[in-house]
Amino acid sequence: MGGTAKEEILARLRREILSLQGGQAFPAEEAWDIGLDLGKGVFPGNVFPCGVIHEFWCAAPEEAAASGGFITGITRVLMKKRGAVIWVGRDVFPGALSFFGVEPDRFLFVRTKRLQDTLWAIEEALRYEGLAAVVGEVEALSFKASRRLQLAVEQSGVTGFILLRSAAPPSVSASFARWRIRPLPGLLDEALPGVGYPCWHTELLKIRNGKPGAWKIGWKKEAFCLITEEPRLFELQAGNRKAQVG
Amino acid sequence: MKRYVSVAFRRLLTDWHKRKNPLLREVPFVMAVSDHGRMVITEICPEIARQGIAVGMTMADARALLPELKMVEEEKGLAQRLLEGLAGWCIRFSPELALCPPDGLIIDASGCAHLFGGEPAYLDHIRSRLGALGYDVRLGMADTIGTAWAVSRFGKENAIVPVGASVQALESLPPAALRLEPATLDRLRKLGLYRIGDFMAMPRASLQRRFGSSLLERLDQALGIREEAFIPVKQSVPYQERLHCLEPVRSAHAIAAALEELVGRICRRLEKEGMGLRTALFSGFRVDGKTVSLSIATTRPSRSEKHLLKLFEPKLSTLEPDLGIELFSLEAPIVEMQNATTGKLWEVFGKGDDAGLAELVDRIEEKIGRKTVLRYLPAEHHLPERSLKIAGAYEEKPQSPWRRDRTRPLYLLAKPERIEVTAPIPDYPPMNFRHGNILHKIVRADGPERIEQEWWLRDGLHRDYYCVEDESGRRYWLFRLGHYSESRKPVWYLHGYFP
Numbered sequence: 021m022g023g024t025a026k027e028e029i030l031a032r033l034r035r036e037i038l039s040l041q042g043g044q045a046f047p048a049e050e051a052w053d054i055g056l057d058l059g060k061g062v063f064p065g066n067v068f069p070c071g072v073i074h075e076f077w078c079a080a081p082e083e084a085a086a087s088g089g090f091i092t093g094i095t096r097v098l099m100k101k102r103g104a105v106i107w108v109g110r111d112v113f114p115g116a117l118s119f120f121g122v123e124p125d126r127f128l129f130v131r132t133k134r135l136q137d138t139l140w141a142i143e144e145a146l147r148y149e150g151l152a153a154v155v156g157e158v159e160a161l162s163f164k165a166s167r168r169l170q171l172a173v174e175q176s177g178v179t180g181f182i183l184l185r186s187a188a189p190p191s192v193s194a195s196f197a198r199w200r201i202r203p204l205p206g207l208l209d210e211a212l213p214g215v216g217y218p219c220w221h222t223e224l225l226k227i228r229n230g231k232p233g234a235w236k237i238g239w240k241k242e243a244f245c246l247i248t249e250e251p252r253l254f255e256l257q258a259g260n261r262k263a264q265v266g
Numbered sequence: 267m268k269r270y271v272s273v274a275f276r277r278l279l280t281d282w283h284k285r286k287n288p289l290l291r292e293v294p295f296v297m298a299v300s301d302h303g304r305m306v307i308t309e310i311c312p313e314i315a316r317q318g319i320a321v322g323m324t325m326a327d328a329r330a331l332l333p334e335l336k337m338v339e340e341e342k343g344l345a346q347r348l349l350e351g352l353a354g355w356c357i358r359f360s361p362e363l364a365l366c367p368p369d370g371l372i373i374d375a376s377g378c379a380h381l382f383g384g385e386p387a388y389l390d391h392i393r394s395r396l397g398a399l400g401y402d403v404r405l406g407m408a409d410t411i412g413t414a415w416a417v418s419r420f421g422k423e424n425a426i427v428p429v430g431a432s433v434q435a436l437e438s439l440p441p442a443a444l445r446l447e448p449a450t451l452d453r454l455r456k457l458g459l460y461r462i463g464d465f466m467a468m469p470r471a472s473l474q475r476r477f478g479s480s481l482l483e484r485l486d487q488a489l490g491i492r493e494e495a496f497i498p499v500k501q502s503v504p505y506q507e508r509l510h511c512l513e514p515v516r517s518a519h520a521i522a523a524a525l526e527e528l529v530g531r532i533c534r535r536l537e538k539e540g541m542g543l544r545t546a547l548f549s550g551f552r553v554d555g556k557t558v559s560l561s562i563a564t565t566r567p568s569r570s571e572k573h574l575l576k577l578f579e580p581k582l583s584t585l586e587p588d589l590g591i592e593l594f595s596l597e598a599p600i601v602e603m604q605n606a607t608t609g610k611l612w613e614v615f616g617k618g619d620d621a622g623l624a625e626l627v628d629r630i631e632e633k634i635g636r637k638t639v640l641r642y643l644p645a646e647h648h649l650p651e652r653s654l655k656i657a658g659a660y661e662e663k664p665q666s667p668w669r670r671d672r673t674r675p676l677y678l679l680a681k682p683e684r685i686e687v688t689a690p691i692p693d694y695p696p697m698n699f700r701h702g703n704i705l706h707k708i709v710r711a712d713g714p715e716r717i718e719q720e721w722w723l724r725d726g727l728h729r730d731y732y733c734v735e736d737e738s739g740r741r742y743w744l745f746r747l748g749h750y751s752e753s754r755k756p757v758w759y760l761h762g763y764f765p
Contacts, residue, residue: 082763084677086765088677092765112676113654117676118670125657148622215711215712218741239765
């Protein structure tokens with residue numbers, strides 16, 4: 021009896037601390053099931069944090085594509101509750117989003133040219149509480165700008181995903197979490213030809229009130245899948261092809 | 267003191283047809299209307315009248331006199347429509363105009379003539395302007411509508427009846443000038459009363475007994491004893507609000523206050539009429555005679571003060587007051603019914619606040635530029651750059667489902683980039699490719715997916731697309747343009763990045 025009371029108090033206090041730190045305190049029953057269980061203690065309250073800014077460092081276009089895929093997979097769940105997603109970026113191909121189980125016509129794309137316009141549009145969109153999520157692509161994110169974005173989501177409760185497309189490592193920011201997602205050889209059930217399902221080396225570089233870490237995550241049949249064992253090596257297949265060529 | 271001008275179109279329909287169709291200017295033609303299976307002439311050109319053709323003749327008789335006579339059938343209601351249009355055009359002569367069917371207009375000219383240099387000049391001006399349009403008119407000016415009507419049709423050309431001289435002007439005119447019914451006119455003629463002057467002085471009681479009250483009413487109206495209703499044509503009031511300043515305004519704060527006041531006024535009017543504005547123009551008239559203005563546009567009709575002010579806000583600082591602005595105006599050139607489209611947005615996006623998203627889009631477009639917030643729908647084309655179309659309206663839904671059977675890259679390069687490729691044998695995926703300075707060794711690949719140029723749209727070579735993965739798992743979308751051939755090395759391009 022005494023034990024449960026203590027746990028409840030602890031849980032309440034954790035939620036309070038979380039909200040003070042800019043995260044949203046979700047009651048357990050409203051927890052968003054992102055379909056991604058990365059282990060205990062990784063996310064505050066063991067729930068994927070929504071209503072905060074997630075920053076993705078993308079050092080190359082390949083990483084941006086991987087991050088974009090990962091984000092789209094998350095918005096699939098977020099869009100079940102709320103309406104539209106705004107994507108501020110230049111080269112996204114909407115037709116590709118349907119692979120992640122979302123309807124691309126529910127995305128609004130903002131095509132900006134200058135960094136300051138991009139940041140302004142992201143912030144303005146984040147302030148509007150009727151959106152499922154806002155995805156923004158920027159070349160640089162100063163501490164001040166990241167703080168503005170984080171403050172905007174703390175009021176509206178919209179989840180923001182910022183793709184930081186710069187080769188240089190990011191500086192200090194006020195974002196709630198920072199990720200880096202790099203592509204890995206795809207998942208194949210057998211040594212079949214083809215490229216298989218996408219697979220990413222997902223690093224959680226920092227998170228407030230959580231525990232950073234690194235995982236192998238794949239996207240298969242419209243859901244995330246956590247890969248624990250070493251994926252199959254493909255030298256065999258490559259060797260096969262060489263034999264064919266010869 | 268009132269002054270009226272009566273405009274009588276001699277041949278409204280004929281003139282209009284000549285104006286519309288220059289071919290008719292050269293040939294003799296008449297307007298006719300079908301009556302019990304015969305075509306009866308209703309309007310003729312003056313040239314034809316000399317040849318013995320008159321209004322009321324049947325078409326067959328007229329053709330016997332003039333075989334080459336052309337006929338145009340009269341369209342019902344056309345005269346009324348023409349008069350309404352002309353009334354709108356004649357607003358330049360006076361703000362108050364009334365229709366006088368079937369063939370005239372009444373202009374309330376009180377206090378207007380001196381602007382054109384006196385009454386004769388005023389009438390000359392009206393006549394020449396209408397004449398330039400191709401309309402032959404007779405004009406009459408008098409104190410009352412009745413007298414003006416009478417002199418324009420039965421008096422001299424451009425007859426001006428001096429103030430208080432209606433009695434003298436009417437005396438010599440026939441009774442028909444009083445707009446009487448045919449039965450009354452008949453009776454007057456039988457009694458030998460051929461001019462208005464013949465019965466004007468008769469005792470009123472006997473006139474009433476013999477001809478009914480309508481004769482007295484018309485006579486009184488013409489003489490100004492009885493008021494005649496003047497029903498002006500309603501001009502649509504533009505959505506415009508003005509704000510005069512007591513002193514020229516220079517400060518940003520004052521300009522913002524003026525805008526707020528004007529937006530408030532226009533929104534209240536829109537609210538009353540159930541409308542919303544799509545575009546608005548805020549202008550400041552400066553002391554130095556120049557006009558500075560800002561414009562905004564919304565994606566759907568809006569009458570929300572807060573929202574409209576927010577759209578103007580980022581631009582307000584660009585309005586240069588210079589020495590000061592003495593008059594502000596706010597116009598809404600495009601206004602639409604508001605209720606027609608509301609609620610549609612969230613049929614697409616799911617539940618939510620309808621106006622909120624539209625307002626967000628407006629704010630972004632106003633700041634960054636028009637057509638920067640886009641929504642895409644699938645299009646039935648195979649080439650990736652053509653497989654999407656921009657949705658015109660936010661409520662537009664996909665006509666065909668999104669395809670999931672073909673993998674497409676998340677990032678598609680706007681312009682495919684040239685790469686150098688080593689491919690083992692034709693139609694096999696490449697072994698490696700060089701993009702920039704980096705050599706990618708390809709481990710796995712899917713493809714080829716051949717996409718032909720749509721020859722009915724554009725000529726060009728087909729593309730063979732491969733989805734390839736290099737040794738570290740990075741995925742690319744490459745294509746080869748055209749076939750392999752002996753003479754020509756095929757060109758390869760990088761077109762996108764897969765997640």
